[in-house]
Amino acid sequence: xxxxxxxxxxxxxxxxxxxxxxxxxxxxxxxxxxxxxxxxxxxxxxxxxxxxxxxxxxxxxxxxxxxxxxxxxxxxxxxxxxxxxxxxxxxxxxxxxxxxxxxxxxxxxxxxxxxxxxxxxxxxxxxxxxxxxxx
Amino acid sequence: xxxxxxxxxxxxxxxxxxxxxxxxxxxxxxxxxxxxxxxxxxxxxxxxxxxxxxxxxxxxxxxxxxxxxxxxxxxxxxxxxxxxxxxxxxxxxxxxxxxxxxxxxxxxxxxxxxxxxxxxxxxxxxxxxxxxxxxxxxxxxxxxxxxxxxxxxxxxxxxxxxxxxxxxxxxxxxxxxxxxxxxxxxxxxxxxxxxxxxxxxxxxxxxxxxxxxxxxxxxxxxxxxxxxxxxxxxxxxxxxxxxxxxxxxxxxxxxxxxxxxxxxxxxxxxxxxxxxxxxxxxxxxxxxxxxxxxxxxxxxxxxxxxxxxxxxxxxxxxxxxxxxxxxxxxxxxxxxxxxxxxxxxxxxxxxxxxxxxxxxxxxxxxx
Ligand SMILES: [Zn+2]
Numbered sequence: 001x002x003x004x005x006x007x008x009x010x011x012x013x014x015x016x017x018x019x020x021x022x023x024x025x026x027x028x029x030x031x032x033x034x035x036x037x038x039x040x041x042x043x044x045x046x047x048x049x050x051x052x053x054x055x056x057x058x059x060x061x062x063x064x065x066x067x068x069x070x071x072x073x074x075x076x077x078x079x080x081x082x083x084x085x086x087x088x089x090x091x092x093x094x095x096x097x098x099x100x101x102x103x104x105x106x107x108x109x110x111x112x113x114x115x116x117x118x119x120x121x122x123x124x125x126x127x128x129x130x131x132x133x134x135x
Numbered sequence: 136x137x138x139x140x141x142x143x144x145x146x147x148x149x150x151x152x153x154x155x156x157x158x159x160x161x162x163x164x165x166x167x168x169x170x171x172x173x174x175x176x177x178x179x180x181x182x183x184x185x186x187x188x189x190x191x192x193x194x195x196x197x198x199x200x201x202x203x204x205x206x207x208x209x210x211x212x213x214x215x216x217x218x219x220x221x222x223x224x225x226x227x228x229x230x231x232x233x234x235x236x237x238x239x240x241x242x243x244x245x246x247x248x249x250x251x252x253x254x255x256x257x258x259x260x261x262x263x264x265x266x267x268x269x270x271x272x273x274x275x276x277x278x279x280x281x282x283x284x285x286x287x288x289x290x291x292x293x294x295x296x297x298x299x300x301x302x303x304x305x306x307x308x309x310x311x312x313x314x315x316x317x318x319x320x321x322x323x324x325x326x327x328x329x330x331x332x333x334x335x336x337x338x339x340x341x342x343x344x345x346x347x348x349x350x351x352x353x354x355x356x357x358x359x360x361x362x363x364x365x366x367x368x369x370x371x372x373x374x375x376x377x378x379x380x381x382x383x384x385x386x387x388x389x390x391x392x393x394x395x396x397x398x399x400x401x402x403x404x405x406x407x408x409x410x411x412x413x414x415x416x417x418x419x420x421x422x423x424x425x426x427x428x429x430x431x432x433x434x435x436x437x438x439x440x441x442x443x444x445x446x447x448x449x450x451x452x453x454x455x456x457x458x459x460x461x462x463x464x465x466x467x468x469x470x471x472x473x474x475x476x477x478x479x480x481x482x483x484x485x486x487x488x489x490x491x492x493x494x495x496x497x498x499x500x501x502x
Contacts, residue, residue, distance in 0.1 A: 110281075
């Protein structure tokens with residue numbers, strides 16, 4: 001038996017700013033005006049001092065690879081053909097970070113400097129970033 | 136107030152209990168626990184069920200549980216995440232003084248789940264992670280890579296964990312994946328996500344376990360000396376994840392250390408959905424003087440080493456029963472302590488394959 005379930009989650013105030021940023025080809029972080037803590041993806045409240053966030057900032061595109069893997073398996077458990085390189089990227093002076101895929105021609109290393117490559121057609125999704133590539 | 140384990144019951148791990156319903160599996164485990172404890176359902180004051188609706192495909196697991204474990208019309212509650220959390224919840228209920236005997240249950244029907252990677256994907260952030268559709272092995276591999284680089288361990292060390300645990304499982308009649316294997320054999324399995332190979336992954340299994348907790352010393356077989364848990368550091372979008380670290384394990388053991396003066400254990404049981412999970416927890420616990428990989432290579436974690444880890448075979452040797460892994464570890468620990476070979480142990484279990492949360496329990500027998 002199969003029961004289909006349909007849900008819609010609103011992205012919320014902070015994440016909507018992030019997704020709108022992606023649509024415009026930018027990376028947006030939240031910044032606490034009390035303690036200056038910045039984080040990506042942005043939050044509506046400060047994780048350090050719990051004050052409400054009023055400021056969202058475009059951050060520099062350049063980040064560094066914190067960890068990586070080349071996956072030979074896809075979400076269906078079938079062989080990924082071609083294999084996909086995954087990276088977690090952190091940005092200078094900004095807490096948090098982003099999981100994404102890496103340009104398939106790049107051989108990843110921890111600490112490698114990378115930047116996002118945006119698609120021409122963007123809709124306000126994490127997939128507006130095609131992948132990260134070497135700087 | 137001292138808390139004791141009065142009895143344990145389990146059904147062996149299997150890739151699939153064909154034809155048997157999860158309630159029937161739990162009934163079989165409960166009957167064994169009552170027999171072991173020498174009590175009847177009439178002696179039980181309440182039931183704590185471990186459950187993850189996500190895995191079970193039914194909601195309100197607590198409503199499905201009491202009848203088959205002898206808990207009908209008794210106090211009952213459901214605790215999410217790994218089953219160690221349900222066990223700790225049971226201990227805390229006893230410490231209120233309102234209960235004398237509490238029954239804790241956990242089960243897994245991994246064989247019911249036809250699209251497990253997608254189910255796990257649904258536990259990740261719907262905007263930032265899900266559209267990318269990472270397999271859980273991909274996320275685990277990011278952890279494994281970071282751990283290997285931070286710790287100086289090598290891929291071969293992951294294989295050593297697998298060989299140790301599968302060999303230990305040969306002595307365990309409840310284990311489904313016991314094997315006298317070798318590093319070469321493990322490393323001949325396919326790569327799923329570098330550096331992880333298929334052989335480094337604990338295979339999900341079907342399983343059920345029941346533990347009876349009591350404040351009556353006369354019924355007690357093994358003492359629950361201390362417990363601790365860590366929640367809240369996990370981020371669904373991984374933005375705050377400390378890759379390659381099990382920070383939860385340190386926090387959980389620090390909480391437990393406040394309840395006991397014991398700092399040394401005769402063995403450890405650690406739920407390891409992946410080979411690196413065991414090493415990451417050991418690294419966070421900091422119970423060995425030398426580095427984790429050096430101790431592993433020198434045989435220090437072997438069953439005859441100075442700190443045996445997963446003498447039961449762990450999840451790699453027994454099968455990974457999802458959220459029931461913590462109770463699986465506890466039942467093995469109680470059985471091992473009752474052999475008379477060891478006097479104390481530490482049990483640790485994460486709240487899922489790639490979750491930065493988990494719990495720890497310390498057990499001892501009086502000699
Ligand atoms: Zn702040």
